[in-house]
Amino acid sequence: MGGTGKAPKYQKVFDALQREIQSGRVKAGDRLPSEAELERTFGASRITVGRAVRDLQLAGLVERRAGSGSYVKARNVSEALSFGLLIPDLGETEIFEPICQGMMASPPARQLALLWSPARRP
Amino acid sequence: MGGTGKAPKYQKVFDALQREIQSGRVKAGDRLPSEAELERTFGASRITVGRAVRDLQLAGLVERRAGSGSYVKARNVSEALSFGLLIPDLGETEIFEPICQGMMASPPARQLALLWSPARRP
DNA sequence: GAACATTTGTACGTATGTATT
């Protein structure tokens, strides 16, 4: 019933950090714990932690700076929205869920997505 | 001049496979060489090859099936386009470039993207 | 500026598990 009971470890780390960010407990601009710290916190290796943090980066939730750390990005849609993108046939939707959640904060975006969603074979 | 001269190895593998796919030399449904073969071809480790192929998967260019192999996905936008997505403030645009290229094949998508692009602070 | 510690980036080797053939 746990939900994340059987999930791979990198995904548990990803989910945990994502919750920290989206719950607002770590705010935009805050630095995440170093990957060495995350290793100890989650009992995971560098590879596992690194993959989780990289996935957060790909999702646009954090920014990694070599020599400095990983920082939570500003997700204020009103300020950050720079362009629209149409993605054909995503295979790995997992990473894009956080993006969708951020997107939902923008009513115009939701409207546009709904407009486009049923369009097929244009 | 080289272009890919100083790029990391995983990116060279990614680029090489991407060219194979988008040039049409490997068609939709074709199976890529196994990762063990790619290791030999590029003189790279499993981790490096795996990252390149996973990035291709995240970009929606290939599908990985455990026990079987990695297959080139159908990128016919007319058939594959399932929904639109608006991505605020991408940090790692590299992976999304192949998606954009596929998107450009659809005139309605291009029109919609242009419509939305200049919209800020909705 | 220089030296040093910290932190992320890339890369290798290896082991084990799971799915497919």
Next chain:
DNA sequence: AAATACATACGTACAAATGTT
């Protein structure tokens, strides 16, 4: 059952960028 191929995960090493002393 067995071989193949991807999936996850560990440990390690060195490079590059950054921050501090």
